[in-house]
Amino acid sequence: MPTQPSSNDATRDRGGVDGTILEARNLTKRYRLGNRDVDALRGVSLRVRRGEFVALMGPSGSGKSTLLQLLGGLDQPTSGEVVLDGEVISHLSDAQATRLRREKTGFVFQFFNLIPLLDVYENVALPFTIAGDDPRRGxxxxxxxxxxxxxxxxxxxxxxxxxLSAGEQQRVALARALVGKPAILLADEPTGNLDYATGGEILDELWRSCDQLGQTIVLVTHDARAAAHADRVLVVGDGRIRDEIELGRRTNRDAGPLIARLAQLGL
Ligand SMILES: Nc1ncnc2c1ncn2[C@@H]1O[C@H](COP(=O)(O)OP(=O)(O)OP(=O)(O)O)[C@@H](O)[C@H]1O
Ligand SMILES: [Mg+2]
Known part of the structure; x- marks a missing residue:
């Protein structure tokens, strides 16, 4: 039986969408590659509301993964700010950034990044083990x-x-990302390595964690079918947000309306 949630958990568990949990302000990211500069982000501002499911779509090389990494504090912007759950996270020390990632973010990637020698329970328990808590108690x-x-x-x-099957491995990765009740779940092409049906299951799990637990999600994807699970789609192109498509929360995640909107935008 779950223990009594804290007031913070209560807000998060209520579901629904209210307030800004994540904000990016005019982010730029310049990589140095040999003697050449690559402007991966050229001024991105966005807001994600608590409990919202946002998808980032766009062509290869448009800056989606770079943006996701900045939003989750995995890397620092060249300029601009990221505010997550009331805290400016874009200019933290390494130690502060590690704490923040542990307490406030969950990540899922295309390759599941599980630890091969640990079983399912131990992989999911990892956030507690790392924090020094006994994952078999309380x-x-x-x-x-x-x-x-x-x-x-x-x-x-x-x-x-x-x-485990590939789909099960990704469900373990998702469980590990969700177990700490992160303020935000960041997923980069989580279905990219899965067949159509298994990918669909993972998308349904993501959608349910948002709809039933109020989990805020930012999903990076190439795939309109995946993006159609989101409440809102941001179209990224050449390091900028090019368009925004509001889909709203729907039990029917039919990709048709999104594909039609993308076609209207010439995408
Ligand atoms: N560590 C890096 N060093 C140098 N350039 C990088 C680095 N990471 C990304 N880039 C460049 O920044 C740009 C954006 O890359 P990013 O990985 O964010 O794109 P993406 O939209 O996620 O693409 P994909 O859909 O292929 O994953 C690209 O031109 C890429 O080559
Ligand atoms: Mg990418």
């Missing part, structure tokens, strides 16, 4: 159980990653 154990249940992984606790 609140940690309850949260791990709940997230394994949510991801339909009960009964798989003792499998190692090589004893």
């Amino acid at each position: 609140d940690a154990a309850i949260r791990i159980h709940n997230v394994l249940e949510l991801m339909d992984l009960l009964g798989r606790e003792h499998n190692r990653p090589d004893q």
Whole structure:
């Protein structure tokens, strides 16, 4: 049985969409590559509301992954600011950035990044283990159980990653990202390495964590079918936000309307 949530959790668990949880202000990112500069981001501003599901779409090289990394404090912008859950995160020391990532963000990537020698339970428990908490007791154990249940992984606790299907491995990665109840879940092409049906399952899991738990999500994808799960789609091109398509929360995640809007925009 879940323990009494804190007021912060209560706000987060209520679902619905209210208030700004993540804001980017005029972000630029310039990479130095040999003797050449690459302007990956050229002034990106955006806001994500608490409980919202936002997709970033755009062609290869348009700056989506760079933007996601800045939004989650994995890297620092050349200029501009990121504010996550009331805290400016774009100019933290390494130690502060590590703490922030542990406490406020969950990441999922195309390659599942599980630890091969750890079983499912141990992989999902990793955030607690790293923080020095015993993942087999108390609140940690309850949260791990709940997230394994949510991801339909009960009964798989003792499998190692090589004893799981690709879809199951990605569900473990998602469980690990969600177990700390992050302020924001950042997903970069999480279905990029999965077949159509399995990718669809992962998208449904993401959507349910947003709709049922109020999890705020930013998803990077090439795929209109994936982006159609979002409340809002930001179209990235050449380091800028080119367009914004408001889809709203729908139980029917039909990609048709989004594809029609993208076609109108010439994309
Ligand atoms: N570490 C880096 N050093 C130098 N240039 C980089 C680095 N990372 C990204 N870039 C460049 O920045 C630009 C944006 O890259 P980014 O990875 O953000 O694009 P993307 O939209 O995620 O592309 P894809 O859809 O292929 O993943 C590209 O021109 C890329 O070559
Ligand atoms: Mg990318």
